[in-house]
Amino acid sequence: MRAVWSWLRELVDLDRDISAEEAAQALTSAGFEVESVTGFGQDFRGVVVAEVVGKRRHPESDRLTLVDVIDTPGGSATQVVCGANNVPEPGGRVLWAKPGAVLPGIGELGTRKIKGIASPGMLCAEDELGLGENHDGIIVLGKHDVLAGTGEILGDPHAIERLGLRDTVLEIGVHANRPDALGQLGLARELVAIVGGRLRPRATLEDEYLDRSISAAALAAVHIEDAAACPRYTARVIDGLCVAPSPRWMQQRLRAVGVRPLSNLVDVTNYVLFELGQPLHAFDHAKVTQAEIRVRRARAGERLTTLDGVERLLETTDLLICDARGPVALAGVMGGAESEVSEQTTRVLLESASFEPSLVRRTARRLGLHSEASARFERGVDPNLADMASARAAQLMAELGGGRIAVGVVDAYLRRIEPVQVPLRASRASMLMGIPITRDGAAELLGRLGIAASPDPEDEDRLQVTCPTHRPDLTREVDLIEEVLRMRGFDAVPATLPQGHVPLHRQADPRPVLARRALMAAGLSEAITFGFTSRARVESLQLPASDRRSSPLAIRNPMSAEQAVLRTSLLPNLLAAVGRNLSFGVADVALFEIGSVFLAREAKAAAGDEGLPEEPVYMAGVMTGQRPGWLEGGGEVDVFDIKGAVECLLEALLPGQTEAVRFEAEASIPYLHPGVCARVILPDGSLAGYIGEVHPRTRQALNVEQRCFAFDLSLDAFPAPAARQMRAVSRFPAVTRDISMLMSVDVPAARVRALIDEAAEPLIELVTVLEDYRDPEHVPAGKKGMLWSITFRSSEGTLTDAQVDRAHEAIVARLLEKLPAQRR
Amino acid sequence: MSADALIARIEDLGTQFAREIEPLVDEQEIRNLQARYMGKKGQISQLMKQMGAVPADARRPVGEAFNRIKDGITEAVAAKLRALDDAAETADLERVVDVTLPGRRPRTGHQHLLTQVSEEMVAIFAELGFEVALGPQVETDFNCFEALAIPKSHPARDMQDTFYITDETVLRTHTSSVQIRTMLSQPPPVKIVSPGVVYRRDDDPTHSPMFTQIEGLLVDEGVRFSDLKGVLMHFVRRFFGKSLEIRFRPSYFPFVEPGAEVDMQCSFCMGQDKLGCRLCKGTGWIEIGGCGMVDPEVFAQVRYDSERYTGFAFGMGVERMAMLRHGVNDIKFYYEGDVRFLRQF
DSSP: OEEEHHHHHHTEEESSOOOHHHHHHHHHHTTOEEEEEEEESOSOEEEEEEEEEEEEEOTTOSSOEEEEEESSTTOOOEEEEEOOSOOOOTTOEEEEEEEEEEETTTEEOOEEEETTEEEESEEOBTGGGTSOSOOSSBOEEOTTOOOSOSSOOTTOTTHHHHTTOSEEEEEEEOOTTOGGGSSHHHHHHHHHHHHOEEEOOOOOOOGGGEEEEEEHHHHOEEEESOTTTOSEEEEEEEESOOOOOOOHHHHHHHHHHTOOOOOHHHHHHHHHHHHHSOOEEEEEGGGSGGGEEEEEEOOTTOEEEBTTSOEEEOOTTOEEEEOSSSEEEETTTEEBSTTBOOTTOOOEEEEEEEOOHHHHHHHHHHHTOOOHHHHHHHHOOOGGGHHHHHHHHHHHHHHHHTOEEEESOEEEEOSOOOOEEEEEEHHHHHHHHTSOOOHHHHHHHHHHTTOEEEEOTTOTTEEEEEEOTTOTTOOSHHHHHHHHHHHHOGGGOOOOOOOSOOOOOOOOOOHHHHHHHHHHHTTOEEOOOOSEEOHHHHHTTOOOTTSGGGSOOBOSSOSSGGGSEEOSOSHHHHHHHHHHHHHTTOOOEEEEEEEEOOBOOSSOSOOGGGGSOBOOEEEEEEEESBOOOOTTOOOBOOHHHHHHHHHHHHHHHSTTOGGGOEEEEOOOOTTEEEEEEEEEEOTTSOEEEEEEEEOHHHHHHTTOOSOEEEEEEESTTSOOOOOOOOOOOOOSOOEEEEEEEEEETTSOHHHHHHHHHHTOOTTEEEEEEEEEEOOTTTSOTTEEEEEEEEEEOOSSSOOOHHHHHHHHHHHHHHHHHHSSEEEO | OOHHHHHHHHHHHHHHHHHHHTTOOOHHHHHHHHHHHHSTTSHHHHHHGGGGGSOGGGHHHHHHHHHHHHHHHHHHHHHHHHHHHHHHHHHHHTOOOOTTSOOOOOOOOOOOHHHHHHHHHHHHHHHTTOEEOOOOSEEEHHHHTGGGTOOTTOGGGGTTOOOBSSSSEEEOSSTHHHHHHHHHHSOSOEEEEEEEEEEOSOOBTTBOSEEEEEEEEEEETTOOHHHHHHHHHHHHHHHHTSOOOEEEEEEEETTEEEEEEEEEEOTTTTTOOTTTOTTTTTSSEEEEEEEEEEOHHHHHHTTOOTTTOEEEEEEEEHHHHHHHHHOOOOGGGGGSOOHHHHTTO
16 A cells, blocks of 8 residues: 555644654554655656746747746746647646756756757656656646645745645555555554544535536435445436546556556546545446446346456356446446446446455455455445545546536445444553553553543443444454554563463474484485475376375465475475486485375365375485595495485484394385385384385486485384383403305395394394305306304303304304305 | 523523514514513423422522523513514604595585574474474364464455465465464463474565474463563574564454564664665664464464463564574575585585
8 A cells, every 4th residue: 555645644634744754664663564665756856837928830840839938927938949739828837847957867957959949948748757658748737737735836836746746655564454544544544643633624525516406316326235245335426527637646646556547537536545445436327227226246147348348257246236237347346348437428426335345355356356446345445434435536526527416425324334332451451461551541542543432430440442433453352452552652562471381291203303313414414395396296206096196186276387286205306306406517416305295085075184185204315426435436326325324214213123124125116216126114014115226217207317316214104212221232352253155146135134133143243244246257147245244242251262153153054054055 | 401501591592582583673573582482382481491400409590590581581572562663653653644635524414404493493482381383284274264363255365375275275374273273182371382384375585385484372371462572582582692672563463463573683783784784674673573462263263261361472484584594595495405505504
């Protein structure tokens, strides 16, 4: 919402004179944030009002006119050369930029010869002053162009201000609960409350503009069929109008608030909207069949061409203004094309009404028709404003359009809105705010806003507050407490700390923190990617239709295809991040993410939480490029790097149990390499997820042009970790023995390991693989050499060679017996 | 052999040992040499077997000679080894390494800045007794709006343009939905903070369609607006480590009354640079969030007694706090997974 400073000032008498900047600060501190202070007409200097006293053709040019002008009453004339074709006859008044004047985009003017004749300065067109785009001719002042003051304007040093061609504009953020402040009047009320002063009473209809021979009641009829949807509808009729441009000050003010001036009649409706906050509509009376207004809901299938020329298919939730034939306007949203005022209009039926906010909102949203009018009706327009606004507009139309107003108003006020009485306790206000507030103090503060508050005779703590109808946001005690505080100033609130003691209820889930820490220790950095993704990215996983993850939940109103669906796996966005890094030449990437994925439930249409998707938390990681290494280089990352990271993760989430986690070869995960993939089975037998090399088709779809390894594990699969318990640490020395075997490449390491474990030798402390050796020059085809190392230790004493030999040989014998293997 | 001859023989061995150890430079050879003399089958041990032939009264000087020579050998070995160690150490100290070559650095993982900041914010509120409460990102319209006094027809729905999944399910636009879930699940008092990602249809250098919020809620008997100011001031001072002031400006959120926008003193210029400060644009203040006293309408929705209990709620953007403290100048960096960004924190 924009406020024009002089316009605002017209509506109030303030106790002290303040600048627009001071007003901006005051409004901001009261909750009306002034986002900017700008203006118009600030870019030119030295331009005066001049009167034409003579004119003749330039001897050298048909297009040029020599104009004699004076800039003080009775002053001596100066001859100016003018190229416009609308130079007025003597007596006409124009704007003259004298030598020394500065114009935007032109600079300082001097005296210049035009086709041999000197021209001191120039007569100005609108665009030369930076006021508009019009360059059709010079500005010729009309009889309505003087906005303010009564004296002779010729020679007045404040002439430009009096014409309303120079002003300051405040851009103000108005909150959704304050529809009253969507007009200069509402902001003026706030200014009075903060600065002190009073609103100027509005002028009533002036007799000279009334036509007593005609009455509104005879010229229009109003029937409201849905009083819930339209509490009040008023109609006035203005006759004998002549459509013309509106005065320049009005055009400037409308431009300043963001509206394009059209013609006097339409401009007046907009002007009053921005002045008082009441949207108005002017119908061409001649086009309202039988001059009958009927307010009703639309019938299914009904159509209306709105004044933007678009035919609209209506629904029964739309509220219509109809005449005897059918729809003429979408109530509160937009007028119809057929009944709008045109250049031929001479008689106007002026609507000033109020409509149910939710209906206007629904229609405006459905049709995408957001107008200044709908914005106000959606928030709520005080029905008690309708008549005043109608009178103001009728007066302006009659004045500017040369017409007369029919006597009276047709006022269908079916659902009267009365001020609400709300009690206010000073003690409650004090308690809630944490500052002492007295009853008298509260009454005084409310009074500044024009809100009447009288002491309750039966309760010395209580005020009876009458909430004015233009403040629909005030319905409860707490609303009034806010107003009291707002007037007192939010800065009056001290900083205190809460007094009460609130018992603890919740234990934070330690798993994400543990997992994050472990993965960072393993060298992966945390990424956070969007919860939504594109269908193409989901499809990159190549999941079969039977997999829930292949059917993501769609966002109904996405901002782009990249954000069209909710992610069902962390991997696509994470792999896309890898691709992005690669595209920037960052080739060594190790990322992880811990976050929710979204899976639709099987059962549809359940309400409440059952209607929400599942949001399991997953942990995913990706690695690609080179291991960190020194001058010699670290070598290319492979699946054992990502597995190592997962082992770190397991150690954090399943302390002491990682040996019991199984990695089983898996060839059927469509987004992982069939030969380089394992499912991860937790000690309780549950499947936590998968690790492996990313399938080439998956990674290519996500622009990852090099081998990449990933894991994708469910955090929810891991039990809440119990406090770690210390295991005994032996104080005796360890003995290590190795076994070297030759065996088929088909024997997985896990099989060897399982056989060793099954021996259940209590002296074993640690089992490690030292070598998986497949060099064809040294090992027969289809065979591999494996070197295992077993560390023995006792917690009871130093082991003897005999003890170790016995234990070790038992294991070796077992391996050779159970495996197709031989000693090397 | 006579005692004298034996003694002479012993002393010869001592001399011989001294001669043999002289050129040795290897510890193992020295040990071997020592063993050849002093080991069980060593020359000295062999010689000692002849003690039996010496008359008892003459054994004493022989024994003394044996001990003298054995001590001498032990001492010579120790001295020789010490000398070798010293030489090795001296030689080792001759080594010169180009210490300007880069270190052998392990790959370090970095925690995302938003996680760091979010955890830190939660920890500061935990100091004041706030617990963490979490909730789903896809929410019911009721928890996200209706219960927060934002019915479907409410103009405030335009304030935070919402992503819809169905008519009744949305991507939460704030974590206030967690406040509703918490209040519905337990009686007062309640003291929680809810960190989490939220979604709004907004995309420019300062807005991301997904971003992270931390919201707080305290409901108890006697909770005051001034307590809200105190809690937020504590937070701001702890987070920035500076004695910053905060101020409230009247604002409007349907679920609080009174509602306020929270500004803190500019952490960059401390409100001193009235013209040049890029962060506060010379105003001296920076907006950090919204807050207010819980609206009685919200209490009615969760069936709390709004006469007995009062409460406050506040919300802040984690991206914004990170931006203010760490100078992140485009919100997109947080979500691109660019290693060059992630590694900086």
